[in-house]
Structure formats: C-alpha cells, structure tokens
Amino acid sequence: MIALASDHGGYRYKERTKVLLDTLGLAWKDFGTDSEESVDYPDFSHAASEAMQHGECDRGIFFCGTGIGISLAANRHRGIRAAACQIPEAARLSRLHNDANVLALGERLIDWDTAEQMIRMWLETPFEGGRHEQRIAKIEIE
Ligand code: RB5
Numbered sequence: 001m002i003a004l005a006s007d008h009g010g011y012r013y014k015e016r017t018k019v020l021l022d023t024l025g026l027a028w029k030d031f032g033t034d035s036e037e038s039v040d041y042p043d044f045s046h047a048a049s050e051a052m053q054h055g056e057c058d059r060g061i062f063f064c065g066t067g068i069g070i071s072l073a074a075n076r077h078r079g080i081r082a083a084a085c086q087i088p089e090a091a092r093l094s095r096l097h098n099d100a101n102v103l104a105l106g107e108r109l110i111d112w113d114t115a116e117q118m119i120r121m122w123l124e125t126p127f128e129g130g131r132h133e134q135r136i137a138k139i140e141i142e
Contacts, residue, residue, distance in 0.1 A: 002028040003060035003102075005048035007041035007070065010063025013107045013115055017061055020116060024123070029057060045073035049080050052101065060102040061119060071104035078140060086110060091118040095125035097132050 002021060006014035011033055021028045031048040033039045041064045051057045060082075064070040067084040074082035082102035083094035086109055094100035103122045105115050 001057040002026055003031060003048040003051050003057035004028050004062070005031045005044040005060065005070065006063035006107075007033055007044060007065070008036045008038050009041075009065030010067075010070065010105070010107045011036050013063045013105060013112065014061075016112060016116075017063075017119060020119060024120075026123070041069045042073040045070045046077070049074045049077040049082075049102075053077055053079055058101070061122075062102055062104045063107055064104075065106055065108040067104040067106035067109070071102065074102050074104065081136070081139065085118060085122075088114065088118050088121055091122040092125050095122055096128045099127040099132070099136055 004014050004017060018028060031051065032044045045062060048060050048062060052060055062070045062074060071082040071084040074080045080102055081098055081100045082104050083098060083100035084104040085091040085094060091103060105118065
C-alpha cells in the first residue's frame, strides 16, 4: 500500500499520482490534503509517515511545493527515509543506494512529465543492498 500525502502546493500532483497508480495497478491510501486551500505540510507528512511506521503502508509518495518541507517532516520518523528529488537520476539512486521508502516531489519545481517519470522509475528500482546496508543502518541516531 502506497501512502500519498501533500500540502496545497503539491495537491494537484498527488491527485494525478492516484490516476497513475491506478493505471499501474498499485494500491494507495490518501492522507490528504483534500484541496488547494493553504495548509501546513507537516500535518499530512506525519499522518502518512505514521501509517508507514504502523505497517499500514510500506512506501510513500509525498508532495509539496518543493518536496523539501514534506520530506523534512517525514524524516523525523524512525524508519522513514524520504528523498526529496528534482531529477530522475536522484530518484533512481535514492532507491538503489538509500533504500528510500518515501519519494518527495515538488510541484513548483518539476513538470508533471518529469514527476511521472520519476515516480515510475522510483517504483521499479530495487535497493542494491551490499555496502549500502551498513550505511543505512547508521542513519538512525536515537
Ligand atoms: C507552501 O507555500 C510551501 O512552502 C510548501 O509547499 C513547501 O514548498 C515547503 O517546503
């Protein structure tokens, strides 16, 4: 189950991602927001991240204006590795090297075609493991 979250700045891409995931036959759960009315991105990032921590969702795709704020909030949760990416290669490497379980995208920074390419790439790229396992194990500090 893929957790979806956004603030108003990423709302439209979150809605488009639902259609994309439906096309791909992937299940999703939407943790808001529900419109383009101004809201605070941590509220939605925390809700979706908690669902991942509880095992309700196993990965997430989050959106805000830049992808930065919503990823910062997500990364406060143990076990969440949210990667704010602006180019497709970053999304690919976030899976290969960082085993990122949240992809964070900025609707104000990238066009939809690029976002879709990044989402597809991120979903299909496996974690490489090996030397990267020990590095990931050192990320959590408390
Ligand atoms: C909202 O205006 C904007 O600050 C937010 O979407 C995001 O870009 C923050 O990181």
